[in-house]
Amino acid sequence: MNYNMEKDTTNIQAKGFKKSKNGTERKAVIRIKNVIKSFGDNHVLNGFNMVLYEGENLVVMGKSGSGKSVMIKCLVGLMAPDSGYIEVMGKEISTLNRQTLDELRSEIGFLFQGSALYDSMTVRENLEFPMRRHKEKLGFVQDTTPLVMEALENVGLAHTIDLMPEELSGGMKRRVALARTLILKPKIILYDEPTSGLDPITAKEIIELMRSIQRKYGTSSLIITHDVDCARVISERMILLVDGINYAEGTYAELSASRDPKVEAFFKK
Amino acid sequence: MAKTKLEHLRLGIFVILGIILLLFAAYLIGNRQNMFSKTFEISAVFKNATGLQNGNNVRFSGINVGTVNSVEMINDTTIRVRMIIQDEMRNHIKKNAIASIGTNGLVGSMLINIVPGSGKGSLITPGDELQSSNKIGTQDMMSTLNVTNENAALLTADLLKVTQALNQGKGTLGRLLNDTVMSNDLQKTILNLKNASNSANVTMIEMNKMVEQLDFEESAAGVLLSDTISGGKIKNVIEHLETTSIEIEKMAQNLNSIIGGINEGNGAINYLTKDSIFVNQLERSIENIEQGTERFNENMEALKHNFLTRGYFRKLEKKEKKNSN
Amino acid sequence: MADSTKTVFAKSKLVGRIKQFFIQIGELSYFAGRFFKEIFTAPFEFKELLRQCYQMGNRSLVLVCMTGFIIGLVLTLQSRPTMIQFGAVSMMPNMVGISIVREIGPVITALICAGRIASGIGAELGSMKVTEQIDAMEVSGTNPFKYLVVTRILATTLMIPILVVFGDLIALFGSALVENLKGQVSFQLYFNTVFDALSFGDLVPATIKSFFFGFVIGLVGCFKGFNSKKGTAGVGIAANTAVVMASLLLFVVDFIAVFISDIFYEL
Numbered sequence: 014m015n016y017n018m019e020k021d022t023t024n025i026q027a028k029g030f031k032k033s034k035n036g037t038e039r040k041a042v043i044r045i046k047n048v049i050k051s052f053g054d055n056h057v058l059n060g061f062n063m064v065l066y067e068g069e070n071l072v073v074m075g076k077s078g079s080g081k082s083v084m085i086k087c088l089v090g091l092m093a094p095d096s097g098y099i100e101v102m103g104k105e106i107s108t109l110n111r112q113t114l115d116e117l118r119s120e121i122g123f124l125f126q127g128s129a130l131y132d133s134m135t136v137r138e139n140l141e142f143p144m145r146r147h148k149e150k151l152g153f154v155q156d157t158t159p160l161v162m163e164a165l166e167n168v169g170l171a172h173t174i175d176l177m178p179e180e181l182s183g184g185m186k187r188r189v190a191l192a193r194t195l196i197l198k199p200k201i202i203l204y205d206e207p208t209s210g211l212d213p214i215t216a217k218e219i220i221e222l223m224r225s226i227q228r229k230y231g232t233s234s235l236i237i238t239h240d241v242d243c244a245r246v247i248s249e250r251m252i253l254l255v256d257g258i259n260y261a262e263g264t265y266a267e268l269s270a271s272r273d274p275k276v277e278a279f280f281k282k
Numbered sequence: 283m284a285k286t287k288l289e290h291l292r293l294g295i296f297v298i299l300g301i302i303l304l305l306f307a308a309y310l311i312g313n314r315q316n317m318f319s320k321t322f323e324i325s326a327v328f329k330n331a332t333g334l335q336n337g338n339n340v341r342f343s344g345i346n347v348g349t350v351n352s353v354e355m356i357n358d359t360t361i362r363v364r365m366i367i368q369d370e371m372r373n374h375i376k377k378n379a380i381a382s383i384g385t386n387g388l389v390g391s392m393l394i395n396i397v398p399g400s401g402k403g404s405l406i407t408p409g410d411e412l413q414s415s416n417k418i419g420t421q422d423m424m425s426t427l428n429v430t431n432e433n434a435a436l437l438t439a440d441l442l443k444v445t446q447a448l449n450q451g452k453g454t455l456g457r458l459l460n461d462t463v464m465s466n467d468l469q470k471t472i473l474n475l476k477n478a479s480n481s482a483n484v485t486m487i488e489m490n491k492m493v494e495q496l497d498f499e500e501s502a503a504g505v506l507l508s509d510t511i512s513g514g515k516i517k518n519v520i521e522h523l524e525t526t527s528i529e530i531e532k533m534a535q536n537l538n539s540i541i542g543g544i545n546e547g548n549g550a551i552n553y554l555t556k557d558s559i560f561v562n563q564l565e566r567s568i569e570n571i572e573q574g575t576e577r578f579n580e581n582m583e584a585l586k587h588n589f590l591t592r593g594y595f596r597k598l599e600k601k602e603k604k605n606s607n
Numbered sequence: 608m609a610d611s612t613k614t615v616f617a618k619s620k621l622v623g624r625i626k627q628f629f630i631q632i633g634e635l636s637y638f639a640g641r642f643f644k645e646i647f648t649a650p651f652e653f654k655e656l657l658r659q660c661y662q663m664g665n666r667s668l669v670l671v672c673m674t675g676f677i678i679g680l681v682l683t684l685q686s687r688p689t690m691i692q693f694g695a696v697s698m699m700p701n702m703v704g705i706s707i708v709r710e711i712g713p714v715i716t717a718l719i720c721a722g723r724i725a726s727g728i729g730a731e732l733g734s735m736k737v738t739e740q741i742d743a744m745e746v747s748g749t750n751p752f753k754y755l756v757v758t759r760i761l762a763t764t765l766m767i768p769i770l771v772v773f774g775d776l777i778a779l780f781g782s783a784l785v786e787n788l789k790g791q792v793s794f795q796l797y798f799n800t801v802f803d804a805l806s807f808g809d810l811v812p813a814t815i816k817s818f819f820f821g822f823v824i825g826l827v828g829c830f831k832g833f834n835s836k837k838g839t840a841g842v843g844i845a846a847n848t849a850v851v852m853a854s855l856l857l858f859v860v861d862f863i864a865v866f867i868s869d870i871f872y873e874l
Contacts, residue, residue, distance in 0.1 A: 300769030
């Protein structure tokens with residue numbers, strides 16, 4: 014367990030490679046160094062540091078409005094940080110042009126907070142949408158139906174293929190959205206509040222789904238949430254985002270045992 | 283998929299139909315301006331274009347055969363109007379045809395009327411210049427009519443006053459004085475009336491001439507009359523004028539009889555002279571005045587010769603001499 | 608003391624409003640500039656363009672036709688008595704025809720479409736923005752500006768003129784109906800007179816003008832929707848301000864268009 018009270022985070026660089034459980038070195042797929050982002054006088058990120066290793070489940074927890082979503086949007090280039098270094102799969106985001114950024118984005122799945130299904134399209138069209146610009150990645154297939162069906166079967170919703178999003182329940186929407194993030198077979202999946210707005214049972218289903226997908230495809234996952242139960246189930250490692258910095262880092266067990274008042278606040282029922 | 287196909291089909295129909303409608307409208311407009319048919323150009327020279335514009339219609343014997351292409355000033359009294367005429371009209375329009383500017387109805391747009399000339403002539407060739415006639419425009423006609431009407435109104439108002447005054451005339455000195463003024467007025471009025479009825483006659487003759495011309499000739503007023511509403515109006519105006527002039531004549535006759543009456547000793551003035559008491563009084567007072575003035579003269583003579591005032595009168599005489607010198 | 612602070616406050620508020628106005632104009636211009644930049648670079652979202660054309664063109668047709676018909680009817684009914692007083696009732700087709708083709712047809716159609724389309728775009732893009740659908744598009748490799756904005760602006764720019772043609776025709780038809788019933792003027796005579804009165808000086812500027820009307824409607828709708836603030840209230844504001852701003856801009860464009868066509872055609 015590490016505490017990072019001061020903003021000096023040079024030790025992160027040294028931990029770029031970390032021993033995995035079976036002793037081999039794990040590669041970092043995402044590195045965030047000293048990222049600062051503010052909206053006017055509101056300093057959201059104040060020198061945030063983070064590393065995501067290949068194949069791991071990392072949960073970043075923070076209160077709402079603590080800048081989690083901003084951080085994750087900076088990762089895919091939806092927002093640009095004021096300063097700092099962001100590297101995804103060995104490429105620095107700020108140096109990429111539109112085309113290379115799109116190529117990189119096809120390796121990253123992004124599950125949005127409210128599912129963000131396109132209202133005007135059917136489920137099939139929603140799933141086909143990411144393929145429009147990444148045909149080469151899928152080998153220029155003419156008939157996309159098998160791919161769509163495969164993704165939908167992964168989330169257990171093959172029968173909804175010709176429905177409109179408005180005909181689906183919240184949990185089904187989330188699952189369809191998950192299927193959509195999977196359709197390009199990404200290496201990293203970013204989850205923005207995957208369980209928000211769902212009842213506990215559906216939330217559990219979604220979490221189970223996330224785990225099974227990770228097992229199946231071996232993706233690295235970065236999960237952003239304020240839901241402690243979600244974090245407990247899925248996390249291998251956790252980072253607490255407090256006051257715009259990575260305040261504390263460790264496993265769920267380590268952090269929940271912490272006596273630090275700011276850390277304790279997260280785990281209080 | 284079938285849904286999108288149907289949408290595309292409907293969109294296609296919508297777009298194509300819209301474009302066809304637009305093109306059709308453009309074609310219709312262009313057709314009116316003879317953009318798509320074979321045409322040739324002729325011209326005519328006018329003194330006054332009276333608001334003629336490019337694109338105005340050109341009519342030959344009442345049929346639209348072309349449009350005005352350009353209106354250009356050559357010098358301050360010459361305006362050349364170029365017209366584009368349908369090609370098939372080359373077999374019908376002859377060189378002696380006459381062009382004039384008219385209007386389409388009372389308030390319609392301007393147009394050029396071409397009427398066939400009298401007698402035989404060779405067919406027109408492109409670039410020819412037609413003879414033109416500068417007929418009285420609607421505006422001129424209307425303004426003349428307006429002036430005539432106003433005059434008539436003034437006259438009738440005057441006459442009304444005079445006749446009223448005549449009817450109310452009573453035997454007093456004031457009335458007598460009034461009468462002299464009145465008789466002066468009357469004489470003037472009669473003169474005016476004569477003038478007015480003369481000018482009304484002239485106008486009538488002109489109008490009649492015009493109306494006669496209209497029957498066989500396509501002129502500005504011809505178009506006016508053929509437009510039933512405005513034609514009806516003009517006819518009304520003419521009828522009014524006729525009745526007005528008849529009334530004026532009647533009134534003039536009445537006045538003449540009144541003047542005659544005065545001379546023969548009937549009527550207001552006569553009434554006065556028949557009032558014997560008044561006449562006697564008048565005679566007496568006039569005699570008194572005459573006597574008075576005679577005495578006054580005598581007194582003045584006496585004063586002149588008086589030694590006291592003699593010097594003063596001499597001075598006056600000297601002054602008068604000086605002034606006359 | 609209190610009064611002076613009040614006036615200072617009011618003054619700063621006014622200055623703020625004026626500043627906000629210029630910021631809006633600036634941002635709108637930048638948005639339009641971005642549209643012209645994106646429209647000429649690949650990829651082109653042709654399928655989506657067709658879909659939007661259908662949504663905006665065909666779906667507005669009934670509305671435009673209904674308003675056009677009523678406007679033609681009412682315009683003729685209202686101006687007939689005056690024309691009768693002048694004894695110029697035979698000039699009705701000329702007057703109504705010219706006023707519909709030149710001004711009333713395009714402006715009414717554009718205003719109706721500003722109400723229907725600009726608010727629709729504002730609300731749709733606004734809710735897409737709020738629910739992160741626009742971000743989702745961006746992440747999945749599709750340029751949302753191209754996919755959502757360029758197609759919509761192009762669709763309105765292309766469809767409004769066609770709607771105007773239909774609107775004009777139906778309005779003339781409505782007017783002809785009144786003349787036919789009240790004045791015993793045959794449809795053929797009516798349309799003959801109308802097209803006799805019309806010239807290219809009436810048709811061409813009106814058609815060009817309606818392209819700009821379409822552009823304004825699409826541009827403002829997309830601008831307001833794309834820059835919508837978070838939350839459902841933001842979507843409502845986006846839809847509302849889109850209609851207001853589009854209608855206002857339509858009149859400004861109309862004024863400029865009339866001004867320019869006046870120079871070229873000496874109306």
